[in-house]
Amino acid sequence: MNELNPSGWRPAMGTAPITREIETFTGNRALQLEEALLFEIGSSDRSGVDFDVVADFDLSALGPNVRKTAPNLPGLSEPETVRHYTRLSRQNYAIDLGVFPLGSCTMKHNPRLDEKVARMPGFADVHPLQPVQTVQGALSAINELAVWLIKLTGMHGVAMTPKAGAHGELCGLLCIRAALEAKGDPREVILVPESAHGTNPATAAFAGYRVENIPATADGRVDVTALTARLGPDVAGVMITNPNTCGLFERDLKVIADAVHAVGGYVYCDGANFNAIVGRVRPGDLGVDAMHINLHKTFSTPHGGGGPGSGPVVLSEALSPFGPLPFTARQVDGSIKLIEEEDADLEHPQAFGRMCAFHGQMGMYTRALAYILSHGADGLRQVSGDAVLNANYVLRSLDDVLEAPFGPAGHCMHEALFSDDGFADGFSTLDLAKGLIDEGYHPMTVYFPLVVHGAMLVEPTETESKAGLDQFIGAMRSLAERAKAGDELLKSAPHLAPRRRLDETLAARKPKLVYKHA
Amino acid sequence: MTRYFTKDHEWIAVEGSEATVGITHYAQSQLGDITFVEVPAVDASVAKGDSASVVDSVKAASDVYAPVSGTVTVVNAALEDQPELVNSDAEGEGWLWKMTLSDPSELAGLMDEAAYQTFVAEL
Numbered sequence: 001m002n003e004l005n006p007s008g009w010r011p012a013m014g015t016a017p018i019t020r021e022i023e024t025f026t027g028n029r030a031l032q033l034e035e036a037l038l039f040e041i042g043s044s045d046r047s048g049v050d051f052d053v054v055a056d057f058d059l060s061a062l063g064p065n066v067r068k069t070a071p072n073l074p075g076l077s078e079p080e081t082v083r084h085y086t087r088l089s090r091q092n093y094a095i096d097l098g099v100f101p102l103g104s105c106t107m108k109h110n111p112r113l114d115e116k117v118a119r120m121p122g123f124a125d126v127h128p129l130q131p132v133q134t135v136q137g138a139l140s141a142i143n144e145l146a147v148w149l150i151k152l153t154g155m156h157g158v159a160m161t162p163k164a165g166a167h168g169e170l171c172g173l174l175c176i177r178a179a180l181e182a183k184g185d186p187r188e189v190i191l192v193p194e195s196a197h198g199t200n201p202a203t204a205a206f207a208g209y210r211v212e213n214i215p216a217t218a219d220g221r222v223d224v225t226a227l228t229a230r231l232g233p234d235v236a237g238v239m240i241t242n243p244n245t246c247g248l249f250e251r252d253l254k255v256i257a258d259a260v261h262a263v264g265g266y267v268y269c270d271g272a273n274f275n276a277i278v279g280r281v282r283p284g285d286l287g288v289d290a291m292h293i294n295l296h297k298t299f300s301t302p303h304g305g306g307g308p309g310s311g312p313v314v315l316s317e318a319l320s321p322f323g324p325l326p327f328t329a330r331q332v333d334g335s336i337k338l339i340e341e342e343d344a345d346l347e348h349p350q351a352f353g354r355m356c357a358f359h360g361q362m363g364m365y366t367r368a369l370a371y372i373l374s375h376g377a378d379g380l381r382q383v384s385g386d387a388v389l390n391a392n393y394v395l396r397s398l399d400d401v402l403e404a405p406f407g408p409a410g411h412c413m414h415e416a417l418f419s420d421d422g423f424a425d426g427f428s429t430l431d432l433a434k435g436l437i438d439e440g441y442h443p444m445t446v447y448f449p450l451v452v453h454g455a456m457l458v459e460p461t462e463t464e465s466k467a468g469l470d471q472f473i474g475a476m477r478s479l480a481e482r483a484k485a486g487d488e489l490l491k492s493a494p495h496l497a498p499r500r501r502l503d504e505t506l507a508a509r510k511p512k513l514v515y516k517h518a
Numbered sequence: 519m520t521r522y523f524t525k526d527h528e529w530i531a532v533e534g535s536e537a538t539v540g541i542t543h544y545a546q547s548q549l550g551d552i553t554f555v556e557v558p559a560v561d562a563s564v565a566k567g568d569s570a571s572v573v574d575s576v577k578a579a580s581d582v583y584a585p586v587s588g589t590v591t592v593v594n595a596a597l598e599d600q601p602e603l604v605n606s607d608a609e610g611e612g613w614l615w616k617m618t619l620s621d622p623s624e625l626a627g628l629m630d631e632a633a634y635q636t637f638v639a640e641l
Contacts, residue, residue: 447577504576508553509601 032498035087039515042074048081072517091498093442099464099472103415103445103457104197104245106275106297108387113374114300114367123366128358132338138362139336143328145369149293149312152372152380153271154282157320159313160327161360165272168292168311169203169239171324171355175290175315176237176266177207178322178352185264187236193222194451195244197270209236216451219409220246220417227256231263237289241270243277245449246406247391247415247457257287266290266319274298275461276387276414279380289316295361299368310364321350326359386462387414390469394458397473401480405452414461420454424486429454432479434501437494439475522585522625523634529609530585532625540613541573541582541604544638549575552604557593558615564588566624571614573604582614586624592616 027034059066076084093100100107118124122137132139146158159175162168173190180186190204193214201211214227222240238260242250250256257267269283269291275298283291295310296303303309315323325348326340338359339347375383388411395416399407403421406412420429433443433456445457458476460469482490492501519533527545531538546552554574564570564584571582593615597603604612619625629637 450578505551505553508551508574508576 031090033087033090034498035084035091037515038074038076038084039072039517041080041084042076044070044073044075046075046077048076048078095463098441099460099468100442101444101458101460101472102442103247103417103459104272104448105303105445106273106294106414106459106461107303107442108275108297108300108461109463110300110302110367111371111374114370117370118363118366120366123362126362132336136336139328139338139359140330141369142359142362142365143330143336145365145372146312146328148369148372149314152278152282153274153288153291153293153314154284155288155291155314156284156317157315157323159315159323159355160365161324161354161356161358162292162311162313163356163361164296164309165197165270165292165294165311166199166203167355168294168313169199169268169270170207171311171313172268172290172292172315172319173203173207173209173237173239174324174352175313175319175322176268178350179266179319180236182322182350187234187265189235190268191227191230191235191238193227193238193240193244195220195222195246195248195250195449196239196241197245197272198448200239200241200268200270204239214238216246220244220248220406220451221250222252222256224252224256228259231259231265233263235260235263235265237266237268239268239270241273242283242286243273243413245457246451247412247417247459248406248409249277249413253286253288261287271314272297273414276384278384279377279382280384283314284316289319290314295364295368299371301364301367301371308361308364310361310368312360321348322352323348324353324355325351326354328359383462384414387460388412390460390462390464391416391458393466393469394460394473397469398476398480401477401484402456415457415459417449417452418456418458419452420456420483423454423483427483427486427490429456431490431493432456432483434493435479435482435490436475438496439479441472441475521631522628523631523637524583524585524628525637526583528582528585530625530628532619532622535619535622536591536616537586537588537619538613538616539570539582539585541608542634542638543608545580546605546608546612549573549580550577551575552601555594555597555601555604555614557597558590560590560593562590563620564590564617566621574601584617585628586617586619587621588617588619590615590617 095107095109123141126135126138142160146160149158159171162171188210189212190209191212191214192201192204194216204211212230214230215223217223238256240250240253242253244250260267266289267287269288271283271291271293274293278298290313292311292313295301295312325344326338329337329339331337344351391412391414395404395407395412398418402418404417405419406417429446433446436443447455448457449455494500519531521529521531523529523542527542529540529542552573552575556572558564558570564587566584566587568584569581570584573580573582594613
């Protein structure tokens with residue numbers, strides 16, 4: 001019996017046949033509302049606001065730039081505008097609506113307490129150019145978060161300003177570059193294993209390094225023999241994602257780090273998956289020199305759609321002197337000082353530069369600090385424990401209907417990885433993912449990581465209850481069986497969404513990036 | 519004309535010191551619908567194993583490696599508007615670039631058609 005509806009009660013459905021063929025005048029289907037573009041419903045003769053007509057406005061200063069025709073901006077009344085965006089929001093899927101199993105992205109619940117803290121006026125209403133004595137509370141929150149990040153990772157320092165994971169990767173590599181150049185030994189190569197995040201090679205190339213790939217072993221981890229064989233005086237460092245994109249812990253990281261250090265290189269760890277080990281493993285103990293933490297993943301805070309994110313980089317003792325400006329420093333009198341360029345000669349002379357104009361993402365800092373303090377040490381340990389337990393529950397509840405390539409090798413960490421092996425001819429991962437939309441779920445991550453054919457990467461996070469997971473697993477089992485049996489209806493899914501299957505190929509080949517007025 | 523294949527699923531058809539390069543039918547079938555092809559610059563010199571071109575599909579962006587060293591002489595301009603040629607005729611009209619070979623002895627390390635088919639069958 002479904003634990004979400006233990007009584008099994010169902011409303012009486014009436015006797016009329018239920019069909020999707022019923023057409024409505026509006027195109028709406030009850031609460032599933034069709035919504036046109038703003039440009040299609042707006043007009044130039046209405047407005048939600050009254051503008052004063054400015055008398056005697058001198059247009060001559062604009063020269064030839066004076067408009068001769070009105071701009072094509074849609075005018076709507078306030079209630080029309082509110083309805084437009086509310087209707088659109090109802091077609092959205094969010095972590096506040098249900099399971100969001102997007103592997104590698106860590107879509108987990110954002111506690112409302114964190115939101116409350118982030119909205120406190122002393123945090124939300126400050127300006128980065130305010131005199132520092134007027135924002136001591138905000139700076140002290142940044143400083144306290146920095147201290148906790150160092151403590152949780154067992155590292156020596158932290159660069160707080162990077163604004164997302166990939167930005168943090170760049171910051172870490174620039175620290176490595178600065179450290180090597182300070183020794184007069186600039187090197188050329190960064191090694192990136194196949195099991196690393198896709199952004200890693202891009203970051204290394206952007207930082208001016210030549211990227212060389214290291215293969216993965218059959219059990220989905222870094223091939224240590226291949227990696228150590230490639231080490232030499234031209235290798236600036238390695239970038240390893242731990243836990244990796246196959247949802248597996250890189251057990252040999254310490255061995256790898258020792259080998260890299262022995263040839264004078266540095267170890268960058270992609271900490272995007274820190275949520276699987278927080279409170280249990282300190283990367284500093286594994287020999288990591290730099291690691292970014294996606295605050296917006298491990299320490300909740302909302303993300304998606306491109307932001308906002310925050311990617312502080314924790315640094316080893318060897319790399320800390322090269323971290324970017326600005327940063328906070330607590331003074332003897334308890335106040336917080338911002339170390340900027342004018343103080344750098346005295347306080348931090350080897351900084352490689354700066355990642356951001358100002359101090360980073362304040363709203364992410366406050367949410368993350370609230371998350372850490374409200375969970376406490378035992379709570380954070382439970383976060384990683386539950387995330388890993390949930391992923392293993394998904395893995396073992398599905399590995400009899402879906403092929404789990406690394407399942408036989410043992411437990412996974414925070415995400416469960418499946419392949420399309422065993423699907424009927426012509427049926428793909430995409431079909432199963434589209435079927436999940438009909439079941440009322442956001443699909444999992446598909447076709448990533450690349451090392452697995454037709455990969456499906458499911459990250460349930462610690463957010464989900466057993467009952468919620470059981471329902472999701474039930475939907476996945478049903479879809480897997482349909483894909484294996486060759487159910488043709490699955491090939492045209494979704495059937496029940498506001499739009500049927502979209503032509504993603506055409507959209508990519510011939511994208512329409514601007515609205516053209518009819 | 520002799521056709522060789524790489525383990526990274528490129529093909530190279532050689533005639534004298536001239537050659538045409540593309541990705542194999544197997545590669546396009548694995549990538550799915552190709553949405554964009556970035557070809558190398560004409561006159562670019564490439565070393566064997568260099569990433570010379572990028573093929574974007576609905577699933578992934580993949581590097582195409584130079585099977586041998588040499589200089590790019592012509593690129594397939596039709597792919598700019600019709601990247602789908604790589605799907606429909608990967609080993610024909612969907613060719614990526616032509617090049618002159620600087621070291622024909624590098625061809626010895628590549629597979630012939632039969633060896634490549636065996637290689638693919640084992641994947």
